[in-house]
Amino acid sequence: MGEVRNKQIIFNNFITGVPKETDMGLKEGKIKLEVPQGSGAVLVKNLYLSCDPFMRGRMREYYDSYIPPFVPGSAVEGFGVSKVVASDNTNFxxxxxxxxxxxxxxxxxxxRTQQWRKIQQADIPLSYYVGLLGMPGFTAYAGFYEVCSPKKxxxxxxxxxxxxxxxxxxxLAKLYGCYVVGSAGSxxxxxxxxxxxxxxEAFNYKEESDFDAALKRYFPQGIDIYFDNVGGTMLDAALLNMKIHGRxxxxxxxxxxxxxxxxxIHNLYMLITKRITMKGFLQSDYLHIFPKFLEQIVSDYKEGKIVYIEDMNEGLESAPAAFVGLFSGKNVGKQVIHVANE
Ligand SMILES: NC(=O)c1ccc[n+]([C@@H]2O[C@H](COP(=O)([O-])OP(=O)(O)OC[C@H]3O[C@@H](n4cnc5c(N)ncnc54)[C@H](OP(=O)(O)O)[C@@H]3O)[C@@H](O)[C@H]2O)c1
Structure with a gap:
């Protein structure tokens, strides 16, 4: 097989502050559609790419975390759905x-293909495997059932x-029989x-000057479970509104x-007075239940028990803007980039 064009989105250099489109750049190169023998590598054509907030952490030079920083001058990395073109790996x-x-x-x-998964259900849109049926969906599932200890x-x-x-x-909380309120930015x-x-219920936090008052309005008896995606002042206000033994x-x-x-955070004293359990978690600690998650969510989705909203941008070139948009709430639903068809 010969060489073909390979457009890439390159990570320019480490940043401080909110990411900008100019922190990434488009480069056009070439790639041979073959895999060196004995390398164990796999060559894929990328179909969908995912924009995820954790990727911001990889743009920091010093990053005391579970995943190393991006390499300046190399392509940005993230979750995707791809089709294998050539393989020197017996698993693919x-x-x-x-x-x-x-x-x-x-x-x-x-x-590094250790954590790759083969996609089995061809009757579900492929892009869902970076969202509802991928890492973010699994985060919701593991976080809700394993960390929140919910009760009806x-x-x-x-x-x-x-x-x-x-x-x-x-x-998931609604299906479990809970009362559920969400905050969002529009x-x-x-x-x-x-x-x-x-x-x-739901409220636009950008229109609330006092988060404590907003939470008291929606939870007059208090909150049993706060699933925190944002931290900061919302977390501080939630601490004030937790019930005794809240999670x-x-x-x-x-x-x-x-x-x-x-x-x-100013209100940590509430952890004592209200005997609150506050636990950080990483979805990757729960991968042993991934097959159970996939089975349940595929079935719930097919039965119409859950719906899924994704925000699809067209073309690799649109990826930097889409990624940057996560940090001002431009995405409505899961942000995905459509790069190519099969
Ligand atoms: N622990 C884990 O294993 C794990 C795994 C995956 C994701 N996460 C975390 O889960 C959270 C949600 O991730 P996601 O993939 O579902 O992202 P997402 O909600 O699809 O996109 C990010 C959203 O965050 C909101 N946002 C941005 N800046 C904000 C601010 N200053 N204050 C409040 N909200 C802000 C925006 O929505 P609004 O318009 O509503 O502001 C934006 O749409 C992130 O914090 C992510 O890092 C953790």
Whole structure:
């Protein structure tokens, strides 16, 4: 096989502050559609790429975390759905559809395939494997069932509720028999939460000057479970409104992710007075239940028990703007990039 064009989105250099489109650039190169013998590598054509808030962490030079920083001058990396073009790895063959970490480029030569999954259900849109049926959906599932210890009838609050993770948390909580309120950053998102995603109530946090008062309005008796996607001042207000023995799942801190100095939380004393359990978690700690998750969510989706909202941008070139948009709430639902058809 010969060489073909390979457009790439390159990570320019480490950043501080909120990411900008100019932190990434488009480069056009060439790639041979073959895999060196004995390398164990797999060459894929990328079909869908996912924009996820955790990728902001990889743009920091010093990053004391579970995943190393991006390499300046190399393609951005993230979750994707891809088709195997050539393989020197016995687990994958040409034609397989896979989901896992890939490059922000048309074709990627991948060595680290340990966490890749083959896509089995061809009757569900492929892009769902980076959202509802991929890492964010699994985060919602593991976070809600394993970290929140829910009980029927409990009062659940979800922030960034219309996003990739939040939209499924709210729906799982409703299916469990909970009362569910979500916060989001626009009227359009609030309408989706109430009218499409089945939340009992929702509010636009950008129109609230006092988060404590807003939460008291929706939870006059207090919150049993707070699924926290944002951190910062919303977390502080939620602490004041938890019930005794409430649980807070710390999933993400998107409101603080680009700050050099964290804002600081003032109401931690509530952990004692209300005997609150607050637990941070990473979805990757629960991968042993991924097959159970996939089975349940595929079945719930096919039975119409859950719906899924994705925000699809067209073309690799649109990826930097789409990624940057996560940090001002431009995405409505899970942000995905359509790169190519099979
Ligand atoms: N622990 C884990 O294993 C794990 C795994 C996946 C994701 N996460 C975390 O889960 C959270 C949600 O991720 P996602 O993929 O579902 O993202 P998402 O909600 O689809 O997109 C990010 C959303 O965050 C909101 N946002 C941005 N800046 C904000 C701010 N300053 N204050 C409040 N909200 C803000 C925006 O929605 P609005 O319009 O509503 O503001 C934006 O649409 C993130 O914090 C992410 O890091 C954790």
């Amino acid at each position: 063959k040409a034609g397989d559809l896979v989901s896992g970490i890939t490059g922000w480029e048309e074709y990627s030569l991948i060595q 009838g409990e009062c659940v609050f979800v922030s960034a509720a219309s996003g990739a993770v939040g939209q499924l948390v709210g729906q 009227k359009q998102k609030v309408d989706l939460l109430k009218n499409k995603l089945g939340f009992d 807070i799942a710390i999933c993400g801190m998107v409101s603080e992710q680009s700050l050099s100095e964290p804002k600081g």
